[in-house]
Amino acid sequence: MSLNFRVVLVEPLYQGNVGSVARAMKNFGFTDLALVNPCPLEGEARAMSSHARDVLEGATITNSIQEAVVGANLLIGTTGITGSKFDEHIRIPAFVPRELKKNLEGYSGTIALLFGREDKGFMKEELCMMDMILTIPTSEIYPVMNLSHAVAVVLYELSGVEAGETPLADAFDTKLLMEHFSQLLKDIEYPAHKKDKTELMLKRIFGRARLIPREVQTLRGVLRRIQRCMVSNKKI
Structure with missing residues (x-):
């Protein structure tokens, strides 16, 4: 039994970010990368991935989120905007990465970690697909994180999670x-x-x-x- 984390980037705009995400994944021991309608992945993406080019080149490329999450037991969407009066039922309750780690300890299955577009995040209907919402607490002075930095923070927290014998529902x-x-x-x-x-x-x-x-x-x-x-x- 194991707990696999799949990083899903939805329509990433910048190939440098995609390469940096691959690098961050390898830093913390993750290899399962899926890209939904990504930007062209050329020299900059390969350069930024550095020694994680195998993660980049092994990425699954799909035309939809539904294809990217096939086989996943849980869909966890990341957002920088948490509960507010507007559409608050869509964005709450939001967990922080450390809480997510505690919630998943002892389970087995595949968890899809979805990250939205650099310029506009997820659409409303895409957020409605998520089983859980994840957010990273940041300073109110400058709350917006770079995509690869956000992925790195999440994977750092999850890198030590211990799988168990309890299977997540299909x-x-x-x-x-x-x-x-x-x-x-x-x-x-x-x-x-x-x-x-x-x-x-x-x-x-x-x-x-x-x-x-x-x-x-x-x-x-x-x-x-x-x-x-x-x-x-x-x-x-």
Whole structure:
């Protein structure tokens, strides 16, 4: 059993940053890099990667986030903007890297660490894909970090995490659980204007809970029981 961290850069703009990320990954013992629609990777990227050119050249290049995170049990998105009155349900609760390390100790599986674009981060719909939100506390005087520096800070904290024998639930099974909850909300005529927000909150709750396979199946069993009781009561 092992705990693998995949660094996913979403549409990186500068090849120097990509090369520097590869270097930071090798500094802390990570090799799994995925790039979503990256900028051209030429001489500058290779130069900045230095002795981590193997990480750069071994990167998976995809056209979408969905392709980049295939096989990942948890999606963790990084953001420099945390909870506020605007869209606060999308960006909270936000963990810092040290807290994330504690939460993942003892588990096995693949964790995708997603970093947004240098100029505008993640789109709203992309943040909604995340199971957890990660942020790095910075000075209010100058809170914006360079992409490669942010990756280095996160990987430094996670480099000593100890895997265990507890497997994280498969992403496909978790997706089925979310679809099951979505159907139940329809069955109980949950207010339509609250449904999306509630589903996102449930997704984040499950992400923080670090569900294991048996827990997912138990929750789905409870939902099926509720739905059967609802059908029986309607027939009375």
